[in-house]
Amino acid sequence: MTLTVLFCVDPLHPRRVDPHFAREAAAVRDHYGEMALIDHDALRRGDVDAAIRAVPEDLGPAWYRGWMMTSPEYAVLAAALKQRGTILLTHPEDYQRAHELPGWHDTFAGLTPHSVWRPVDPRGDPGDLAELVRPLSPGPAVVKDYVKSRKHEWEQACFVPDVRNLTQLRSVVAKMIALQDDFLAGGIVVREYERFDGAGEARVWWVDGEPALVGPHPDNPEVETEPEYEAVAPAVRSLGCRFITTDMARREDGQWRVVEVGDGQVSDLPATVDPMDLYAHLPIPD
Ligand SMILES: Nc1ncnc2c1ncn2[C@@H]1O[C@H](COP(=O)(O)OP(=O)(O)OP(=O)(O)O)[C@@H](O)[C@H]1O
Ligand SMILES: [Mg+2]
Incomplete structure (x- = not known):
């Protein structure tokens, strides 16, 4: 068996690997591996058939290396690939x-900052935040969604100087949700801040x-x-x-x-x- 990797296609050149992953694709070739291309844009717009059109049938077990996708998108991709004879070596549940x-x-309790979370829709209400953060120690906190933070808008949408200050917390959470917009992944996470x-x-x-x-x-x-x-x-x-x-x-x-x-x-x-x-x-x- 060979190493098979599915990379994202270059949106401008349908037969090329996205330049961001070109070095990695070259490494796979040097390793005598096989590769195929996934259209990440097509997957995002919900057209999974178009997303995997360039993947040969019965390619066998494969790794994916490319841009992030949501857990539901990954599950749809894995199912469509399976029908075509390609098993992603990371199962959708493991991806999520x-x-x-x-x-x-x-699983990482004690090794990572203590965190609480709650599912929220991009345009939904974050609910009672005082109750959400009750298990956290008083003091500073960091807000993000299930996957990403707005770390580049640290003051407005990421860092909360005092998690017990509800006005502050609500403002940062609302800003984070608004900025993530349709890309809000899963919901909100609040983490105890640790000094690195x-x-x-x-x-x-x-x-x-x-x-x-x-x-x-x-x-x-x-x-x-x-x-x-x-x-x-x-x-x-x-x-x-x-x-x-x-x-x-x-x-x-x-x-x-x-x-x-x-x-x-x-x-x-x-x-x-x-x-x-x-x-x-x-x-x-x-
Ligand atoms: N609990 C925390 N205590 C202190 N600093 C934190 C904490 N959580 C995050 N940070 C800081 O904020 C940055 C962004 O956080 P995190 O890595 O969770 O978000 P991200 O947007 O997923 O970033 P990336 O995917 O680029 O690594 C971290 O690199 C770290 O500097
Ligand atoms: Mg990070």
């Missing part, structure tokens, strides 16, 4: 568990419960840190997903913390990392 905070939070040392995040890539690659987070691609990830391994194994990332930052007290878990198929690989260092670890199904 790694991709959305409510899926992984409890400011040295940047490391991204640890896990394949079948083993650390495959330790590199920088895309926000600080030049920063090389050596996260202590051994304590995280049992949680990674217990989550049971084949291919995930854990973003890690060192707290001011020296403890390494998991800021976020992600599905390895849609986590960005910074250009400072040699893709072969990752792809050499992706198992080839037998």
